[in-house]
Amino acid sequence: MTGPHTREVPPPRGRVGTPAADEAFRTRVDNALAAFAAAKRAQLADISPDLVPFVDAAIDFVAGGKRLRPLFCRAGWLIAGGEPDLVGFDDAAASLEWLQGSALAHDDLMDGSDTRRGRPSLHRAFEQTHRADGLRGSAERHGAAAAILLGDLMLSWVDEQFRASDLPHLGDALPWLDRCKTEVAAGQYLDVLAQGRANVDVEQAMLVVRFKSAKYTVERPLHIGAALAGADAELLAQLSAVALPLGEAFQLRDDVLGVFGQPATTGKPAGDDLREGKRTVLIARTAELGNDADRLAIEKLLGTAEGVADLTELIERTGALAAVEADIARLEFQARSALEALPDPASDILDTLVGMVTRRDR
Template structure:
């Protein structure tokens, strides 16, 4: 099971995205130059990502016996970057986030462009409208690039793509709903983790690639046994970075999740492990700008951070053990991704 390196595959995905957008520009040329800035914003937004979802799609393809050099798989896997871009643009808008990957979020960028050009209307509403439309465009592009990859679109592969899109929206809704509640338990927070991230980032991309290569039900089930603990560990690491990450590396302000009032597993653990006074502090300070330092200290002091780090290690071991049930050579493909997903600084 020989495959290009992860970096080589990322480069091929970048090229596939560029090729696809070049075709889109030709389709839209008759609409005039007003669309240039809009299309460029989509391209800029997906530039520089980790490409984890395409990498997991390729991993599923390889584990199921797909040709490692089939260029069609690159285009099919690249489509997941548009889906991710769509989710993140909308996520930033819902969270009222100012930055993404060290740059202004889409709604803030177009809000600033509106204000700088002294255009008619409300800059904030303009930025929000553009973000909704750009997210919708990228969702459409995900479907189109996948369809145009040239690979046979089996009913099973299409089912997994549909599940990927549906589950991430359902997970996002569960996350939005959690923010309306005064507190969220660990079990509920982990349900958000599973549907917003674990299935969408790891399981369904693995399934999609494997289905494209003709995997049977037994292999799909074995991939799930790897994917769910790995995807949960990935999101828990994201939660830790959202509170303790280096802004210069993550591209987001330190403690952003705390300012946004995210009911993450870290927060649920802190409430579970803390005192009544700690829970009062959580209720008062979560979702405020001034409470970040106090809450960061609380997460460490209650043992929440240590507990979540232990959860990540446990889930890593579970995913690693599940690799043994996969076909020979699968560990060589998936083990580096396991480490990339959970032992990262951004």
């Protein structure tokens, strides 16, 4: 494998924390993922040529993302005094994309999602391959098995690429990475459990938000990056005060986009969360603000394709959409207020990311 300190790094473009600098870092993350994946491809090709399309599917699956987790990891690293252009750090930050890929592969399978980022989800893509190759047995079971295995493989790559960074404080950061992986699995299970319950209130739905998304999207990447730079406990706690409300705002925005987002932008059909029966905060707010008839409608329509339009109208009519937008604004204000307590230049580093998380359209 290419060593962690041997790749050529593009020169930084623009001040740290600016869109230009963030875009330059995304390119570095892409390069780190490509170098790691090339080594994995060669390793698996030696076992069997049948594994080449398997590993290529993982590489394609993590392409084109927003790179939010690496960006927050970098923010924590810079706030704690890490060198902006240290090549080894790129591997550590990029490894979080494999965690994202693993979580999405499994999440799409559990939800029965057909698409991801405008393309077939992994299990659907492998179903198509099964049919195209004329394989025997169930295409659905083949697709599910392949998605589970590929998700597991990407999860193992998180640790492998993270350790390849070989940074001086790697041992300090590993416990935060371990927590991150444990918490996202816990959040996923709480989400699965919520789908089986007749009623999920706002507090229960927010618990899923915190552990399925907020912690592993914002808080733990910030902690990992800061720990890699030798941050102390006080700074880590200050980062949490910013990260948790910001991460919760991120997922609430995701909930809104899952119902009201434009498919051409989000890469998923409008109303997908409603069709899949997701017990999101948006649905919990609708039940909370609606009347008995509204709550009966939720029970009848949630999780059905034919109920999407009526539920969308119900979410707006009850004021649930406005309430969740108010929640997002409140959480963003809370995060920005906590940001003021961080040492300079934290505000410059995080400011662009705060807006990217709360005011996005995909």
